[in-house]
Amino acid sequence: MKSDINNIVIVGGGTAGWLTAAVLAAHFDTKTKFNITLIESPNIKTIGVGEGTWPTMAATLRRIGISEAQFISECDASFKQGSRFIDWNEGESYYHPFSLPIGYKDINIVDHWLESPSDLSFDEFATNQAGVCQHNLAPKQATTPEYANVLNYGYHLNAGKFATLLKNHSINNLGVKHISADVSSVNAHNATFIESVVLADGTQIEGDLFIDCTGFKRLLIGKSLKVPFKSVKDVLFNDRAMAFQVPYSHENAAINSATHATAHKNGWIWDISLPTRKGIGVVYSSKYGTEQQAFDTAEQYMQKHMPHINIAGLSPNKINIEPGHLETYWKGNCLAIGLSAGFIDPLEATAMILVEFSAKFLREHLPASRNELGLLAKKFNKRMDLHWNNIIDFIKLHYILSNRTDSQYWINHREQNTIPISLQRSLMMWKNRAPWHADVEVAESMFPPASYQFILYGMGFQSKSTLADRRLASEERLHLKKLLSNKHAELQKLCQHLPTNRKLLLDIKQSWMNRVPNVEI
Ligand SMILES: Cc1cc2nc3c(=O)[nH]c(=O)nc-3n(C[C@H](O)[C@H](O)[C@H](O)COP(=O)(O)OP(=O)(O)OC[C@H]3O[C@@H](n4cnc5c(N)ncnc54)[C@H](O)[C@@H]3O)c2cc1C
Missing domain, CATH: 3.50.50.60 (FAD/NAD(P)-binding domain)
Known part of the structure; x- marks a missing residue:
């Protein structure tokens, strides 16, 4: 043999x-x-x-020999700089950006944010990416080389x-x-x-x-x-999705820099901006909501955000999931x-x-x-x-931190017997100190501790600062102060120099068509 x-x-x-x-x-x-x-x-x-992808996709595509311009042009791709969570606490929103917090290698910025008198939210305090996303700006300029970035990004495609x-x-x-x-x-x-x-x-x-x-x-x-x-x-209840492909109201409509994930009564809605259309999807649990309710949720969402759409004319892709x-x-x-x-x-x-x-x-x-x-x-x-255990813990975290009480779906998500022991232990630990590098269990980890920080503090989780316990606390404060001193000016510079997503994507597509003149996209 x-x-x-x-x-x-x-x-x-x-x-x-x-x-x-x-x-x-x-x-x-x-x-x-x-x-x-x-x-x-x-x-x-x-x-x-x-x-939606993570930033790892850039290195994967480069390694398999696909040009970024070709990928963006042929896959109707746009840049994803993270996710924006809306209404996970009702009436609130926050970003989980892909760029790491300032000083991340050496300094746990959460401790400093907790001490800070500033009223900035954690995502605003820790990076400039949330500010860039709010203006639908791209994570790089037309002159930035392929797969390189000014701000970290993955893709929508x-x-x-x-x-x-x-x-x-x-x-x-x-x-x-x-x-x-x-x-x-x-x-x-x-x-x-x-x-x-x-x-x-x-x-x-x-x-x-x-x-x-x-x-x-x-x-x-x-x-x-x-x-x-x-x-x-029994941990993650969602077992259905209803996906729609939706045209823009006009060809110059803004392209979002992040996936928008809006919570609803029995799940959440994704809203992904591609160059030529949007992808909208209602994710829900069939134990708590019906297909008709999911359709109605999509209709309400589109009426609010895309009033030009007549949902009756769309045929959704209905998907059953066994989580x-x-x-x-x-x-x-x-x-x-x-x-x-x-x-x-x-x-x-x-x-x-x-x-x-x-x-x-x-x-x-x-x-x-x-x-x-x-x-x-x-x-x-x-x-x-x-x-898989990390993914399950991380996704579940989004649900258990919610203060929503508008349905049994949200209430049951917070029941102790639906929360993995590993996550219960982490939460106990994070009450006394913020997530940090020591929490990483695999070298090739999917979510850096920064990701946990953005979710926890975006959702209002309470941790203690351990800064005062440390011998070198004042040196650390001074070091971070220096790093943060330019942050506001840096954001203004980014907003001034970064193109909008639509402008950059058009430029990239044009450059690809110039390189391969007979291509039809
Ligand atoms: C609602 C939803 C949203 C998602 N959103 C994201 C997201 O934002 N980001 C992300 O990373 N992932 C997301 N995913 C997951 C993503 O869609 C999949 O991981 C990805 O598409 C890979 O799917 P696949 O190739 O494993 O399976 P499929 O796309 O189902 O492909 C299966 C293939 O197997 C072939 N096949 C089956 N049976 C046979 C047979 N007998 N003989 C020969 N061939 C056969 C089929 O023809 C097909 O080619 C999402 C999934 C769902 C359901």
Whole structure:
């Protein structure tokens, strides 16, 4: 039996499948040594949503060899500088920006904010990014090099167009083999080891390593290898989404710099600005609200923010979600990446970044032979468990800090028995000191402690300052004072020199059309 691993078969052609294929094929020599084949069904549609990324996507795209101008032009992408949470405490709003707080490497700015007589909110005190977002400004200038930034950013994008770009790039430039066919069965030994997958016409496709990117179908790892699924519905209640694609009122309408996430009675609404349209989605729990109520919520939101829209003319994409994840993500010679590994509430856009982390893990740890599979599976499963636990804690945090009492949905979110023990412990700790670097459990952490700070203090959580306990407190105060002294002038400068999102995106698109004159976008 062949022992080395150089024939990789990916089943599923959504964002997860193509991003994984591109990450691997950009690294491994597909001309002489590695076979990377992606099989996708011509009949089963991709999920068609997933419009927000983390800043990690910039490095991922650069590494797989896609120009930022091409990505922005072909994927109808815009810049995402973070999220703005509206009405999570009724009548209030705050930002979770992607730029880190001032002095973040050495100074926990929360302690200084708590001591400060200023009435600035935490996001305003800690960075200038919230101020920039309020003016719909871009995170860079036209002259800033590709993938470089003035302020940290991820992207908003059209999910279908993104998968198409990745597919074309993987096939045409990276040597990925593409098969358009339904996989109808899987040949596996004792539900442990996959030898081949069988296509609808009976063709068998053999492989050394299989990657299940079949979305919620979990065809390989779930149906064939029988890996159980762990629901987290008792912690995170949302199990439905209703997504709309909405035109702007006019072609020069402002493009928001952040995802807007507005809480409603039984969930929340996303509002994402792409260059040519908006994505609006109602996320809710079917235990607490009906489909009709979700539709009415969308209608009210659009009447308030987009009165030019007649919602009756729109056909929403209705999606059922089973919140949770697999018990193990890698079994035998098969691993799950993307929705097949799991999915929960998309509040902080945590799905694609997990695809990036998973693909990167495989790129860096591709087993040389079958003997290594067990060891690497163990390592991958441990790491993914940490990520999932962190994601669940972080998303749940947004709900339990809310003071909303307008429905049982919000009240039950704060019930002690729905809060993971790990989060309960963290909250106890954060009452006595703010989140800080020591809290990070994995080197490749998804949310820096800064993210926890923005949510906690944006929502009015009370922590104690530990500054007075420290021997070097006055030196630290002085150092931060210096760092903050220019902050206001810096914000004014940013507002003066940064273009609006729309202006910069138009410039980038124009520059791409000049570089590739025959391209149609
Ligand atoms: C409401 C909602 C909002 C979201 N928002 C975000 C967000 O803001 N940010 C973010 O990062 N993520 C978000 N996500 C997640 C994101 O959409 C997914 O992580 C991403 O699209 C990857 O999906 P996928 O490729 O795993 O699955 P899919 O897109 O479902 O693709 C599955 C693929 O498997 C193929 N397939 C299935 N069965 C077979 C078969 N038998 N034979 C061959 N092929 C088969 C299908 O044809 C398809 O190509 C959101 C998800 C939802 C539901």
